[in-house]
Amino acid sequence: MAKLTLNQFQHLFSQASLRPEHTGVDPMLLNGIMPGGTLTSDTALEVYRTGHIVRLTEALGETFEAVWWVAGDEHYFELAQEFLLTHSSTSYNLSDFGKRFPDFLDKRQPFADLPFLADLARFEWLFKEVFHLPPHVSLTPDHFHQQPLSGNLRLTFGPSFRLFRSPYAVYEVWKLRGTSQDSLPAKNWGNPQWLLCYKHQQQVFIKHLSEPEYWLLDHLSSGASIEEALERTLEDFPDITATTVSDVFALIKHTGIITHLKMDFPT
Amino acid sequence: MTPRLERTWQKKAHRLGPTDGMNKRQPNIGVGLRPTHYPYLEPRPQTSVSWFEAVSENYMDSKGRPLDMLELIRKDYPVALHGVSLSIASTEGLRQEYLHNLRNLVERIDPFIVSDHLCWTGLQQQNLHDLLPIPFTDEALNLIVDHVEQVQTYLGRQILLENVSTYLRVPEADWAEWDFLKEVAKRSGCGLLLDLNNLYVNAKNHQFDPSVFLEAIPTDLIGQIHLAGYTDMGTHLFDTHSKPVYPEVWELFSSLIARAPELPVLIEWDEDIPEFPLLEAEALKAGHIWNYHHGQTHTQPISAPVFSGLS
Ligand SMILES: [Fe+2]
Numbered sequence: 098m099a100k101l102t103l104n105q106f107q108h109l110f111s112q113a114s115l116r117p118e119h120t121g122v123d124p125m126l127l128n129g130i131m132p133g134g135t136l137t138s139d140t141a142l143e144v145y146r147t148g149h150i151v152r153l154t155e156a157l158g159e160t161f162e163a164v165w166w167v168a169g170d171e172h173y174f175e176l177a178q179e180f181l182l183t184h185s186s187t188s189y190n191l192s193d194f195g196k197r198f199p200d201f202l203d204k205r206q207p208f209a210d211l212p213f214l215a216d217l218a219r220f221e222w223l224f225k226e227v228f229h230l231p232p233h234v235s236l237t238p239d240h241f242h243q244q245p246l247s248g249n250l251r252l253t254f255g256p257s258f259r260l261f262r263s264p265y266a267v268y269e270v271w272k273l274r275g276t277s278q279d280s281l282p283a284k285n286w287g288n289p290q291w292l293l294c295y296k297h298q299q300q301v302f303i304k305h306l307s308e309p310e311y312w313l314l315d316h317l318s319s320g321a322s323i324e325e326a327l328e329r330t331l332e333d334f335p336d337i338t339a340t341t342v343s344d345v346f347a348l349i350k351h352t353g354i355i356t357h358l359k360m361d362f363p364t
Numbered sequence: 365m366t367p368r369l370e371r372t373w374q375k376k377a378h379r380l381g382p383t384d385g386m387n388k389r390q391p392n393i394g395v396g397l398r399p400t401h402y403p404y405l406e407p408r409p410q411t412s413v414s415w416f417e418a419v420s421e422n423y424m425d426s427k428g429r430p431l432d433m434l435e436l437i438r439k440d441y442p443v444a445l446h447g448v449s450l451s452i453a454s455t456e457g458l459r460q461e462y463l464h465n466l467r468n469l470v471e472r473i474d475p476f477i478v479s480d481h482l483c484w485t486g487l488q489q490q491n492l493h494d495l496l497p498i499p500f501t502d503e504a505l506n507l508i509v510d511h512v513e514q515v516q517t518y519l520g521r522q523i524l525l526e527n528v529s530t531y532l533r534v535p536e537a538d539w540a541e542w543d544f545l546k547e548v549a550k551r552s553g554c555g556l557l558l559d560l561n562n563l564y565v566n567a568k569n570h571q572f573d574p575s576v577f578l579e580a581i582p583t584d585l586i587g588q589i590h591l592a593g594y595t596d597m598g599t600h601l602f603d604t605h606s607k608p609v610y611p612e613v614w615e616l617f618s619s620l621i622a623r624a625p626e627l628p629v630l631i632e633w634d635e636d637i638p639e640f641p642l643l644e645a646e647a648l649k650a651g652h653i654w655n656y657h658h659g660q661t662h663t664q665p666i667s668a669p670v671f672s673g674l675s
Contacts, residue, residue: 103455107484111492114492130533130535133530133600134569134599141600145494189491
């Protein structure tokens with residue numbers, strides 16, 4: 098048998114490690130290796146195949162801890178294995194693995210009684226991203242004192258500012274992760290929620306918002322001036338109260354989510 | 365290798381080992397920096413370890429708390445950066461983005477050692493994230509030497525490459541594992557991170573005498589030692605880093621450290637990680653062996669039964 102080139106060896110080895118269970122290995126590879134210990138060529142390759150599954154399942158589980166908790170070990174392992182065999186890791190960094198897991202859950206809808214699972218996964222990915230972001234220099238309440246907010250101001254939000262909405266109370270479910278599984282049905286996860294996620298001094302914070310608050314922040318962070326953002330929010334929520342609006346601006350001033358203010362000058 | 369590079373790296377190869385903040389008349393024993401120990405280490409307690417090794421990938425893509433912790437540790441200790449994703453033996457070449465991010469981290473942390481493994485980790489579109497075996501062939505040797513030169517030029521410094529545990533090998537080889545390692549180091553100017561647990565695991569799995577491997581490697585090519593525990597799977601030894609160091613591995617360590625007292629030594633523990641003081645205790649065992657060979661006072665002779673007691 099001709100000696101395998103390094104490139105052939107790596108491609109055959111990779112195929113063997115990513116193959117589904119109980120499927121055959123290319124004889125070129127089987128004949129080109131010598132197993133260690135008392136392993137056979139097949140079982141030696143199996144050490145690497147299962148090692149790959151375990152490693153990626155654990156990495157996925159670190160990011161999607163709450164999905165794992167909600168699904169339970171058995172279902173989570175099945176889902177993880179199905180995902181990792183159909184979605185190769187392309188990043189050098191193992192902790193990047195799983196970006197497409199929420200979409201996979203969306204399409205796969207593994208449990209009819211847990212319709213929030215994909216949104217929960219989306220929330221966990223968002224949390225992970227924010228956790229690893231660098232701290233930014235934000236405007237302090239003093240700064241806002243010197244430059245009061247006026248209609249023609251546009252706000253620049255820091256990189257860790259994120260808005261999240263779901264028809265399900267995923268944050269409530271997420272907070273329960275790691276507790277007894279029995280606590281899940283007791284929670285009313287059917288309520289929609291609107292959330293603000295941000296990082297301040299290396300700590301990640303999650304705040305509940307009302308729907309109008311969410312959309313006001315959404316318009317502001319999309320580049321609208323304060324006046325424009327208020328107008329757009331009023332169109333959808335004509336009953337929005339002055340208190341709600343002042344709550345949003347108090348939050349803007351005190352959470353450190355803003356990095357710059359820009360004034361629109363009349364042309 | 366170009367003559368200029370050869371000169372640079374050969375010069376550095378002769379001064380492998382600890383630099384800033386390290387004492388050559390003391391054992392240089394470090395432990396891995398692991399997130400589970402952050403709460404213990406955050407108040408900056410006194411420890412009995414001389415340095416820390418951090419997994420590069422855990423810090424190069426994060427600007428959050430992990431990086432803060434690493435920078436905090438760096439204030440008090442020398443730090444080695446140990447990667448798992450370089451994939452130096454990949455036929456698809458090196459990832460530029462990886463090298464870029466690694467260089468940024470190196471510039472930020474100023475580590476005394478930058479290391480990775482002598483292996484490949486998967487294909488770029490199908491990364492297996494594992495330390496995979498390579499055939500010890502001339503083809504692999506040439507490719508690795510070329511890649512090491514690229515990395516060292518890009519980082520502007522020497523790297524160390526670690527021998528990995530394997531569960532199969534390619535019999536159609538041009539080199540024995542130890543000669544291959546030695547040749548990579550000599551030709552590329554990199555140093556070796558000799559993992560004595562991996563050496564022992566391979567000796568058992570592939571049936572060779574571990575002392576043949578150990579004695580074949582000139583100590584001036586070695587820049588660091590790893591010690592860890594394996595798991596006996598019945599069919600083979602498996603590199604789990606989940607146990608204390610085994611007596612046979614301590615024996616190998618004793619024989620190496622007797623010849624090379626200046627080498628930094630690291631206790632690796634990645635699964636079932638004990639409390640920090642227990643990890644320190646494991647590091648102290650390595651210190652005792654160092655002291656037996658090089659200390660001012662020899663308290664007790666080191667013999668096989670003592671090693672058993674140590675583990
Ligand atoms: Fe190691």
